[in-house]
Amino acid sequence: MSIPFGVDFGNFHSVIGVARNRGIDIIVNEVSNRTTPSLVGFGPKSRSIGEAAKSQEISNLKNTVGSLKRTLGLKSDDPNLETEKRYISSELVNVDGNAGAKVRYQGKQTEFTSIQLAAMYFNKIKQTTQHEVKGGNISDVVIAVPTWYSDSQRRATADAAVIAGLNPVRIVNDVTAAAVGYGVFKTDLPEDKPKIVAFVDIGHSDYTVSIGAFKKGELKILGTSYDRNFGGRDVDYHIANHFAEQFVTKYKMDVRTNPKAFSRVLTQAEKLKKILSANTSAPFNIESVMNDTDVSGSMTRDELEEYLTPLIAKIPKPIEEAIKIANVSKEDIDSIEIIGGSTRIPCFKNAIQETFGKSLSFTLNQDEAIARGAAFICAIHSPTLRVRPFKFEDLNLHSVTFSWPPNEADEESELEVFPQYGSYPSTKLITLYKSEDFDLEARYTNPETLEKGVNPWVGKWTIKGVVPDSTGAPSVVKIKLRHDPSGLYVVSDAYISEEIEVEEPVPVEKKEGEEEPEPQYKIVKKWVKKADLKVIHAHLGLDDALKSSFIEKENQMAVDDKLVADTEEKKNALEEYIYDIRGKIDDEYSAFASDAEKQKLHKLLDAAEEWLYNDGEDASKGQYVAKYEELASIGNLIKGRYQSKIEEERQAKLAKQEAEAHRKMAEKLNAAKAAREEAAKQTPASEDVELPDA
Template sequence: MSVPFGFDFGNNNSVIAVARNRGIDIVVNEVSNRSTPTLVGFGMKNRAIGESAKNQQNSNIKNTVGNLKRILGKNFTDNDVQIESKYFTSPLIDLNGKVGTKVRFLGKQTEFSATQLAAMYLNKIKQTTAKEVKGIIKDICVAVPVWYTEQQRRALADAAIIAGLNPVRIVNELTAAAVGYGVFKQNDLPEDKPKTVAFIDIGHSSYSVSIVAIKRGELKVLGSASDKHFGGRDFDIAITEHLADEFKSKHKFDIRTNPKAYNRVIQASEKLKKVLSANSEAPISIESLMNDVDVRSHLKREELESLVQPLLEKVPAPVLAACEAAGIKPTDVDTIEVIGGTTRVPAIKAKLIEIFGKKLSFTLNQDEAIARGAAFICAIHSPTLRVRPFKFEDYNPYSITYFWEEDQEDVDHMEVFGKGASYPSAKLITLYRSKDFQIGAKYTNVKELPKGTPEILAKWNIKGVELEEGAESISCRLKLRLDPSGLVSVDKAYTVVEKLVKEEVINPDAKEDDEPVFKEVKKLVKKNDLVITGEFLALPDQLRSELIEHENSMVMEDKLVADTEERKNALEEYIYDLRGKLEDIYAPFASQEEKDKLSDMLLKTEDWLYDEGYDTTKARYIAKYEELASIGNLIRGRYLAKQEEERQSSKSKQEAKRAQELAEKIAAERKSKNDNDGDVNMTEELD
């Protein structure tokens, strides 16, 4: 039975939440953190993903890849890719038109697509979740930015499938947060007239706003807007550039020429930014940054706000755009719910208060609200969990037009799902056709999209059109759909024909004994279903299967490396443990010959472990361990036997002592009773 879980796919850190019968829980990773770094690293033997990638990032910076969220599903020619390239320490490359990266893995240069990198990370997330919940992990709901295009959503779905997951829904991040708000705060919501809530999320790399009409049991997203290039990392870069200039002037070196040094300053700048969110000034200190020079500096909050003033001027635009899309003014909003780590910056809070003219609300967990909402949405789709009924409609950010070849119609296209339309949604259209045909979907306004975004979303071949005898065409009805994940589809296609059918004429004055009266009327009735085959922006089935196989083989290799390292550590630990005990608690239980032989074996194995055996196979570590254990376990067995003997002896003595104490107690009670009886008899005689 699969445990449904929600995933907040963050650019810097990601959060996992699982839905259980008692509620929504956040999943902690292997080091008990509630969020996991969105990083994938590559080494000489294996991959390092999440926390392990973060730990080795500085020492392996050219082979550690982050910012996966920003390049997933992107063409290499996209403007966004060129902008993002400055945030990557591994080179971005063109892989058959899509963006990928080149790293050194297993001792050779290897290329991976963004979809493969996302799949690797999702596989790690799946393993972490399965270990935590001790159950099967299959169904996932992933939260993504509202500006994700069809191609990006398809790429994410492909990545999930490669990782062995079933993406039941891809939901907009703020919609997920709004669902969590609506479900867990139902008692605070009105039942009739909806409450207008602005949800604002400023994270590591982007800034989004959604205006939502919400009441008990349902919500509708009225408008959304985003700034894809505004987030916490921009603040970190501003601080880093300021410090780079300072260090260049003071220490005569430029950290911009050294990726490792620059990355260390970015990490220190991020911590400095967080400290300045709660304090008026903060120091910064980094040991051996470059040329074995230790650096120190400090920054005041006013200085930081001066550095990021160009960024602060961009804060109003998404709010105003979202309100305009919703048809309201910022002052019309009832509540402003704020999430995302960057919203902790005081200058941003002050700017938002100025825009809305009212206080901000922080009732949602700023780091976990999206994951919790996504987990609830995944639970809605689960057949094994019962959840509160909650209806919600998402916001379509890009207008979508369906097109076809002209035949009997005067037009060859139609805008079916407009910008700002709610989804999931379905529309029924009718085309008159004389033969099999093709229909496609595309973005209506290419100028609204980032340069390089594919215009065509999908094409479908419709087959099985059969004409009536003597007819020149037939009516074909198609159900067009924008599904819950925001993906286009043609759900159904069938032909209808006009036929004469008999219908009873309803006569209100008729008596019970009157014969029913029928008349013939012309009606459109379904003739037959048509066959639909589609071409999407997703990976071809064969390529996806190959990538699944490749990912599974890398998982097995990673497991083998981890198991080998575990066996190596176990052998090393056994050597030191056995040597210490042989000279201590095991000493009385081993002959001198055994001690000499075992000590010699321990010394030789230790020398082998740090020389020839430093990098060998799992089987050899096991063999060396068992060789030592063949003698060590004999001595240990004697020691444990003696311990058990002493334990039993001690137990027998304690039982004998308790029996003796009980007997003495009984004897004392009898003596006391006899003495009391004697006193009574003496009293009777005197009377």
């Protein structure tokens, strides 16, 4: 049985939710944090992902890749990569036309595509979940991504999940996932007039506003808008650059010229931002940031808000746009739910409240709402779990037009099938007249409205098996087009249809007292499926061969990582054994070993220690195991004698305690018996009494 789980795929960190225990649980990672850093690091032997990558990020800056969400599915010439270069310390490169990173891995320069990097991270997420959810299969997943993800980026997300060994049952918009989590656990939703709720999410790198209409058991997203380059990391950079300017004047050095130094400044800026969200002032201190120089400073909340004025000015626009798209007024909005870590910044909260003109609501957990909603959506798709019924529709941000080769019978050669701001999932059926195989293409209707770098071409479907009808005329081809729950455009069915005549019974009213009337029929025409057609899909996602190659590479790297981890575990076990047995052989184990055994063991321990810190520094797993077993062949023998003696003493002590308990119990019984006998002696004997005559 696959245990359904959801992932809030964040740019700074991600959150994992699992549907179990009659609710949604948030999974903690190996260091018991409820969020996992979205980082992938590379070393001379293995990869470090998540917390491990974060812990060595400063020392391994050029080989640690972040912004996984921001680069996923982008082409190498995408203008958005220029923005990301200021946030990514590793080198961004062109990998067969796709965005990728160049790192030093296992002793050589290696290039990985953004899809491979995301797959590595998803594999870590899967392992973390598997470790916490014991006894279940981890496969089915719902991944929450930004609203502004294009068709190609959604396919890249699904491909990365498959490479990681997961089954992406749905790719969902992140704020929509949070809205689902809000609606499904609300018990007071109306059944007639919908409740209008605005969701405002300011995360690490982007800002989204969605307006949803709720009824009991259902949700419809009415409007969505966003700013993909607005978030907490921009605040961090404003703070870091402010102090960098100060340090130029105060310490005559520019930390921006040193990537490691500036990375430490950014880390401290993030801490200061959090402190100022709850306090009016905060110190800023870093030891030996650059050139062995300690730096210090301070900032007040008022100063920070002054520096953030350009960012604060950008807050109203997405809110106004979302309300306009939803075709509601601010007065119609019943509640404003705030999520995302950056909404904790007081000046951002104030700007949101002023724009709406209403108080804000904090019903949802700002960090975990998206993951919880994604986990519930995954549970909806699970065949083994029963969940509360809840249906929801999302919003299509861009119109999509389908086109085909024209012929004499076709009045048009293209059609806008899925309009802008239409709801999805959605299915449309189109009818074409064709005599031979043809291609059906989809593209965004208005390329000028797309984000820079988004390919307006969506996909192509080759329809095979088309032949003329029995009269030689073009066949009637029906094609079922679908904007599926993941926001992807697909052809779900294609077939040749024909019109046939069939008899249908005509209902006849029977009058009272009359016999049953004879059944009557009428001839009607119906369209029925005559022959299925083969559909070959070409899209911007990975082809099967390349996907299989990436799966094989990821599996091999996972094996290498496990071998390195196991080897390090055996090395640590050997080192621990050396120090443990050496400390005890002349102490508590001394009486249980002969002088010859002690001398031999000391010699082996010294030799093992010398080897461990020299030739054995980079030994294999088998060599560490062999050394351990060599020491244990003598050490464990002595340890066994000591433990046998301890066990004998323990058993003797238990026997003594048991005998003492028996003795005390016997004494108590004897004392009780003596007390009863004494009481019997003191009781006066009964006397005969003569009664008077009646």
